[in-house]
Amino acid sequence: MTKYELISEEIRKRIGTAYYPEDQPIPDENSLAAEFQCSRMTMKRALDLLVAEGLLFRKRGHGTFIVKAALNKRAINVSGHENRGFTKVMADKNVTSQIIRFDVHFPSEEVAAHLSIDSSAPVYDIVRLRLVEEEPYVLEKTFMPVNVIKGIDEKVLLGSIYSYISNTLHLKVAGAHKKIRAAKSDQLDQQYLGCDQADPVLEVEQVAYLNTGRPFEYSFSHHRYDKFEFSTVEITKTGL
Amino acid sequence: MTKYELISEEIRKRIGTAYYPEDQPIPDENSLAAEFQCSRMTMKRALDLLVAEGLLFRKRGHGTFIVKAALNKRAINVSGHENRGFTKVMADKNVTSQIIRFDVHFPSEEVAAHLSIDSSAPVYDIVRLRLVEEEPYVLEKTFMPVNVIKGIDEKVLLGSIYSYISNTLHLKVAGAHKKIRAAKSDQLDQQYLGCDQADPVLEVEQVAYLNTGRPFEYSFSHHRYDKFEFSTVEITKTGL
DNA sequence: AAGTGGTCTAGACCACGGA
DNA sequence: CCGTGGTCTAGACCACTTT
Incomplete structure (x- = not known):
């Protein structure tokens, strides 16, 4: 398991458990990188996975937000894979x-x-x-x-x-x-x-x-x- | 247009015109980075796009190869977008x-x-x-x-x-x-x-x-x- | 040992939007 | 102006495969 995958899982879990309020941006990439003790590139990559899953989306100049439509989904796939034949x-x-x-x-x-x-x-x-x-x-x-x-x-x-x-x-x-x-x-x-x-x-x-x-x-x-x-x-x- | 998108288009064009032999790996990432005057990370990102399109695949320790099945496709989308509503x-x-x-x-x-x-x-x-x-x-x-x-x-x-x-x-x-x-x-x-x-x-x-x-x-x-x-x-x- | 791709870093600059 | 995310760099180390 790579670092960005581990971080990604942790953030996914936080979204699933409403750790972050859904009407505010999640913390910015620099803060998260500091929290997880990684570089910003790695943090971004972790978030990229969640964006690709449709759980998060980004607004340049604003922040990174939770997709409300995704919260209705049953449980949010714990390991988050949609396309596994x-x-x-x-x-x-x-x-x-x-x-x-x-x-x-x-x-x-x-x-x-x-x-x-x-x-x-x-x-x-x-x-x-x-x-x-x-x-x-x-x-x-x-x-x-x-x-x-x-x-x-x-x-x-x-x-x-x-x-x-x-x-x-x-x-x-x-x-x-x-x-x-x-x-x-x-x-x-x-x-x-x-x-x-x-x-x-x-x-x-x-x-x-x-x-x-x-x-x-x-x-x-x-x-x-x-x-x-x-x-x-x-x-x-x-x-x- | 970003650098990695431009490079990606160039490589896509090369694949479409059989510039690279299809039974050999394309040049390694360091060589390509040198040719396109970019860092290896950027080169990798350009290739990532083509991997996601199913045009290329990688073998760790070996190199990056052309997907033969993709060559049959009509013309290879010049700008390569599959999912645009x-x-x-x-x-x-x-x-x-x-x-x-x-x-x-x-x-x-x-x-x-x-x-x-x-x-x-x-x-x-x-x-x-x-x-x-x-x-x-x-x-x-x-x-x-x-x-x-x-x-x-x-x-x-x-x-x-x-x-x-x-x-x-x-x-x-x-x-x-x-x-x-x-x-x-x-x-x-x-x-x-x-x-x-x-x-x-x-x-x-x-x-x-x-x-x-x-x-x-x-x-x-x-x-x-x-x-x-x-x-x-x-x-x-x-x-x- | 040498060569490949995979990950990660620390830092830089840019683009965008709000105060 | 500042804070956000987007891109890019130069270099490091790791994992895997062949020689």
Whole structure:
């Protein structure tokens, strides 16, 4: 844990417990830096995290203030992470998987393009239903290059592909590009997510890549429209 | 324009024009700092922007690399902004509005809570269809406290509420919290967005707040499922 | 040991807003 | 004018990876 993260957590806790009055600026950066015995740059960085979370905002020449809208939120995430894909969020829940399809074949033009591979490089074609506490949570359609993610089998699919990639293959996931849209539910969604024919789904299209820069997953996740939503915070640049 | 933004743009341009080979690290931070005549901190900050955009990623002990998946993207946004709400993105397009409903009344419990106001404080209740180049683009249901955003009338609603808030009221928007989900289209959606009864919509629930910390807008935006998607980049923390 | 990125410092100057 | 946050610097030390 770095110094700025520790300080950030302390300030987050203070906001959550109303240690600072919500209608006044919190102490200025120099005072806080003195209190926490750090440089002003480090203090600023700690506050930056909270600004990015939407808990604080700054007014040049005035001070740093608490976002009132954020106080209504349940409890303010103790560790304050909004965007931590699936498994992380589910850390202490019972996550299981059901395999709907598991094939290997040559990729379509589209899949090859998104994975930056040649059409002659085979890909896994996987459809899994993931359940949280026995409840259907998300239906995932996944393409992964066989050359990159070697040795996928049913046993791996019943657990977490991400655990396999990091713990067994010792590869590291660097990030992902996502597109989020609404879609009509298809026959598979209705069958496995248990949704009605008239129910839509929230579709997340994702290209994930390793810390080698190589894309290793192109996937479409379908979530029940009544059980999943995506949260984000938008910050207006101070200069505008 | 700050130094780190200028440097960031230059590097973004270089990536877009394949100035750097994509299978090798870009020059290290000290070399780049020397080339751009800045400190290493400033150089790092310039690169941070590109990492946040998903164009670059870093490997401690190795170097900074180009994300191959990002190169496929059309042209790499010249100024690289993903999350700039409506009006900004539409800068050079013809945006018009059609007023579906315009009322003032007392807020429901839910609306009052999201706007952090008392149930006795009246709110505008607005439904607008927004069109881009004459095409229906989004149907917005908006609640705003009358005490905060004074003087809204039909003329304002036909243009941009945001312009009115900044240019006439001289208030500043600091940010917004958003939730994105899929929903069934209702009768209004079908009528105004021209979607079929079976078509879903992408719903964005938003609480926007001023640089006074005061929430001023609680809204639900419905987008046609086939014409709108939300893009985002997820970065895995290097420590994990 | 050498080279990379990650953090942190102490201090400087600038931009903005209010007294 | 002063106090605020925003940027920038020059340098230090640490963590990680390869040689």
